[in-house]
Amino acid sequence: MQRVWETRAVWLTPLLLLAAPVSIFVLLIVIPIIQSIWISFYDWDGTGPASWVGLGNYAELFADPQFYVSLKNNVIWLLLFLLAPVIGLAIAVFLNQTLPEMRFVKSIFFIPLVLAHVIIGVVFTWFYDPTFGIIAILARAVGMTPPAILSSEHLVTFGIIAAALWSQIAFCLVLFLAGLSQLDDDLIAAGRLDGASGWPLFYYVVLPQLRPVTFVATIITVIMSLRNFDMIAIMTQGGPYGSSTVLAYQMFDATIFSYRAGYGAAIATVLFAIMSVYIAWFLRYTLKQEAAER
Numbered sequence: 001m002q003r004v005w006e007t008r009a010v011w012l013t014p015l016l017l018l019a020a021p022v023s024i025f026v027l028l029i030v031i032p033i034i035q036s037i038w039i040s041f042y043d044w045d046g047t048g049p050a051s052w053v054g055l056g057n058y059a060e061l062f063a064d065p066q067f068y069v070s071l072k073n074n075v076i077w078l079l080l081f082l083l084a085p086v087i088g089l090a091i092a093v094f095l096n097q098t099l100p101e102m103r104f105v106k107s108i109f110f111i112p113l114v115l116a117h118v119i120i121g122v123v124f125t126w127f128y129d130p131t132f133g134i135i136a137i138l139a140r141a142v143g144m145t146p147p148a149i150l151s152s153e154h155l156v157t158f159g160i161i162a163a164a165l166w167s168q169i170a171f172c173l174v175l176f177l178a179g180l181s182q183l184d185d186d187l188i189a190a191g192r193l194d195g196a197s198g199w200p201l202f203y204y205v206v207l208p209q210l211r212p213v214t215f216v217a218t219i220i221t222v223i224m225s226l227r228n229f230d231m232i233a234i235m236t237q238g239g240p241y242g243s244s245t246v247l248a249y250q251m252f253d254a255t256i257f258s259y260r261a262g263y264g265a266a267i268a269t270v271l272f273a274i275m276s277v278y279i280a281w282f283l284r285y286t287l288k289q290e291a292a293e294r
Helices: 002-039 056-062 065-081 083-095 102-114 117-128 134-141 156-180 185-193 198-209 211-227 230-235 247-257 261-293
Strands: none
Touching (some): 002 261, 065 083, 065 156, 065 247, 065 261, 083 102, 083 156, 083 211, 117 230, 156 211, 211 261
16 A cells, blocks of 8 residues: 555645645535526526526526616726726835834725725715715815715716725735735846836836736736625615616625526626636736746
């Protein structure tokens, strides 16, 4: 037995080490995805018998005007959320100094990261209140009428995104601070010897070393922008008149409140497809860039 193990340890060891995590991944991720896609072909209330409708849920979904409102809002979320890695990197570069005061300043920027999204949503709802919120107080101070941000069909989505960005920027900030702490000082010193400083030093020497962190921050930011649900549920419940709804919240609303698990699964499948296509494109673009630079 020992001889068999010694001769096959090269491939048996990684196989045994990977067995548990792969099994958990299949059980908690792969199987639920397959089940969700399968349920999307049924008319089901979530508890009773299900009836096969084929592509009926998808035909109804693509004919639903609310779907396109949700899809448009998801695009807005995605575009504005991509500011999080950029702003997070800028703040991280600013905070990456050896001054004693920076510890206190860093703790201020870390606050959004440790707060639950529910708390952030409630706090920003108070900020946006047109009667006693901070924005209302500032507007009155300069003689303006306070805007009712969460009651406006045109402003509500941007107001919720601003609240969600506050937390996402802090997340990206922590990632980039960790990346900046791992920079190769020899490369930076070599760049300075060659006369590089300021923006050229950052762009050609520092930024390439942060590429793995940038990749992780961008992917997670994209996923968070497409699946964001809790902020909308806390701040507007999709209102006013469904104008702030995104696909994730529309899926929740159809499944929980309308008792249409099959229709909700169809929305989830479409959202999963959008996320998969975007992430696949981003991976291909990133790998092609790395290959071109070698």
